[in-house]
Amino acid sequence: MEILKAAMAGTLESSDAQVTVEPGNQDIELSIESSVINQFGRQIRTAVLETLDRLGVTAAKVTVVDKGALDCTLKARVECAVYRANGITENFPWGGDIR
Amino acid sequence: MSDYHFSEIRPGDRRAVREMETLLKAEGISKDGNLEFSVGLYDEDYQLVATGSAFANTLRCLAVDSGHRGEGLMGQIVSYLVDWQFRRGYSDLFLYTKTSTAHFFTDLGFYEVARGGDKVVFLENRKNGFARYLARLQAETEASGLKGSRIGAVVMNANPFTLGHQYLLETAAADCDILHLFMVSEDASLVPFAVREQLVRAGSAHLGNIVYHYTDSYLISSATFPSYFLKDSETVIRSQAALDTELFTKIAQKLGVTVRYVGEEPFSEVTNIYNEVMAERLSAAEIALRVTPRKAQDGKAISASQVRQAIHDGNLEVLRGLVPETTYSYFASDESRPVREKIQQAVEVIHY
Numbered sequence A: 001m002e003i004l005k006a007a008m009a010g011t012l013e014s015s016d017a018q019v020t021v022e023p024g025n026q027d028i029e030l031s032i033e034s035s036v037i038n039q040f041g042r043q044i045r046t047a048v049l050e051t052l053d054r055l056g057v058t059a060a061k062v063t064v065v066d067k068g069a070l071d072c073t074l075k076a077r078v079e080c081a082v083y084r085a086n087g088i089t090e091n092f093p094w095g096g097d098i099r
Numbered sequence B: 001m002s003d004y005h006f007s008e009i010r011p012g013d014r015r016a017v018r019e020m021e022t023l024l025k026a027e028g029i030s031k032d033g034n035l036e037f038s039v040g041l042y043d044e045d046y047q048l049v050a051t052g053s054a055f056a057n058t059l060r061c062l063a064v065d066s067g068h069r070g071e072g073l074m075g076q077i078v079s080y081l082v083d084w085q086f087r088r089g090y091s092d093l094f095l096y097t098k099t100s101t102a103h104f105f106t107d108l109g110f111y112e113v114a115r116g117g118d119k120v121v122f123l124e125n126r127k128n129g130f131a132r133y134l135a136r137l138q139a140e141t142e143a144s145g146l147k148g149s150r151i152g153a154v155v156m157n158a159n160p161f162t163l164g165h166q167y168l169l170e171t172a173a174a175d176c177d178i179l180h181l182f183m184v185s186e187d188a189s190l191v192p193f194a195v196r197e198q199l200v201r202a203g204s205a206h207l208g209n210i211v212y213h214y215t216d217s218y219l220i221s222s223a224t225f226p227s228y229f230l231k232d233s234e235t236v237i238r239s240q241a242a243l244d245t246e247l248f249t250k251i252a253q254k255l256g257v258t259v260r261y262v263g264e265e266p267f268s269e270v271t272n273i274y275n276e277v278m279a280e281r282l283s284a285a286e287i288a289l290r291v292t293p294r295k296a297q298d299g300k301a302i303s304a305s306q307v308r309q310a311i312h313d314g315n316l317e318v319l320r321g322l323v324p325e326t327t328y329s330y331f332a333s334d335e336s337r338p339v340r341e342k343i344q345q346a347v348e349v350i351h352y
Helices: A037-054 A071-085 B014-026 B073-087 B099-106 B129-144 B163-175 B193-204 B234-255 B269-284 B304-312 B316-322 B325-332 B334-345
Strands: A007-009 A017-023 A028-034 A060-066 B005-008 B037-042 B048-055 B058-064 B094-098 B111-116 B120-124 B151-156 B178-183 B210-214 B259-263 B288-292
Touching: A007 A071, A007 B073, A017 A071, A017 B073, A028 A037, A037 A060, A037 A071, A060 A071, B014 B037, B014 B048, B014 B058, B037 B073, B048 B073, B058 B073, B073 B099, B094 B099, B099 B111, B099 B120, B111 B129, B111 B234, B120 B234, B129 B178, B129 B210, B129 B234, B151 B163, B151 B234, B163 B178, B163 B193, B163 B259, B163 B288, B178 B193, B193 B210, B193 B325, B234 B269, B259 B269, B269 B288, B304 B316, B304 B334, B316 B325, B325 B334
Parallel strands: A028 A060, B058 B094, B151 B178, B151 B259, B178 B210, B259 B288
Antiparallel strands: A007 A017, A017 A060, B005 B037, B037 B048, B048 B058, B094 B120, B111 B120
16 A cells, blocks of 8 residues: 555553554655553564555655554554545454564 | 543634633643644543644644643644644644653654753754754755855745845855755745746846845744744744744854845844844844845835835836846736735735
8 A cells, every 4th residue: 555645543641552554655664652661662663564464555754753562553554544644444354464 | 531622722712712721821821823723632631631733834722731640641642733733734744842841752753953042942753853954954965065164044925026035145255155945835925936046046147146045944934033924023023033033043153154144124023033033143143234225216125025015006017116027927927816916916015
C-alpha cells in the first residue's frame, strides 16, 4: 500500500502507542520514542517494520510514540494508521493483510 | 480507575469556559484570546479536571487539575488534540507550555525548540524539525555562492511588496556582504504567499547579495506569533515576540548573522512592540538591530497597509506611487484579479 496522506492512530495513554504515518521518499524512515526504549526498542522496531512489510508499505515516514504497548497493540495501531492514510475506514481485509 | 469523559468546550458555553479559565488560572496559565478549539476532560461529577486547546498548528492552554496529577490525563488531552489536528490536516504540530511542565510533553512525543524568556517553552512534534530547518538555511546559503564577513538579515511579510520594502532591502544590502531575506511563508495574509514571494523576488532582483529563505513555522507564524495576524493584548504580543526573537537568535547564530534590519514602525502597534522587544533581546545576543527610517512619499511614510487600502479602493494611481513597477504591473494585470477581489472584500486591511 502507498501512504497517500498523513494519518495517525492510537493514543498516548499507558500501554498504548501513537503511530503516525506520512508519505515518504524511497524507504521507511522510522522514529521511535519510548519510555522502555532500552529494554524493548529493537522489538518495537521489528514489530512496526514487519507490519509495514506485510501491508506492502515501502516508502513512508513513521513516528511511534510508545507508552509501553504490547506487540499486538503496536501492530493494530500501525495497520489502522496505514489504512487511514489510504482513506479506508471500513471493509478491512480481516484474515488477509490484517491478521 | 475513575471514569473520565471528553467534551468540547464551546466559546458560547459560558459556564464551561469559566471553569476552563479557573483551571488554567490555578495552573498559572492565562487563556489565549485566539483559540479555535477547546476540549475538557470531566470526571463522574462533571467537574473539569483537564483541558487543552488548539489554534492553527499549535496546542496551547494545556492544564491538569493539581488534584489529578499522575493519572496520565495530559496524555489523553494531547492524544485527543493531536488526533483532531491530524483529521483536519495539520501534521507538523507545535505546543506551548510553562518551563516547569515542559518535561511532561517530552514524554508525549514533543521536542523542545526554544524558550521565550524564562516562562514559556516552545515544542514541536518532529524530532530534529528545527535542526533540519537550520540545515536547509545553510544549504541555501551555500548554494548562493555568496561570501563575506558582514552578514545581515531581514524578515518581511511584504503583504504586498512596496517601495518601503524595496528601500529597506536596498539599504540593508548595501550595508553588508550577505543579506539573508526571510519571507514569511505562512499563508495567513491577504496576499497569498506565492504572490508575495514572486513580488519580493522581482522587486529585489537588482540586488546581487540576497539569499532568500522561507520562515516556515519558525518565524512570525501562527505557531510562534499568532498575535501578529490576529488582535490580542499587549502582554500576549510581548511574550510571543520574545519567543519569536529567541528563535531568530538561534537562526542568526547558525548563519553568522550579526545585524538585523527593520523598518521604523510609525503605524502598526504590533510591529512596534515587536521591534521594541527585539531591540532589548537581540543586544543580549550581540546582534545589532538597525532601524531604518521609512521611505516617505509626499511627506508620508509608505506602508503595506496603505497599499492594501489603495487596492481595496481600486485606486491604481495612488498604488503606482507606493510600489515598485514590478508590484504595480502585477496588480494592474488580469492575473491579480482574485487577489484584488479578496482585498476588496476584506473588511479590515490595515494592520493593527
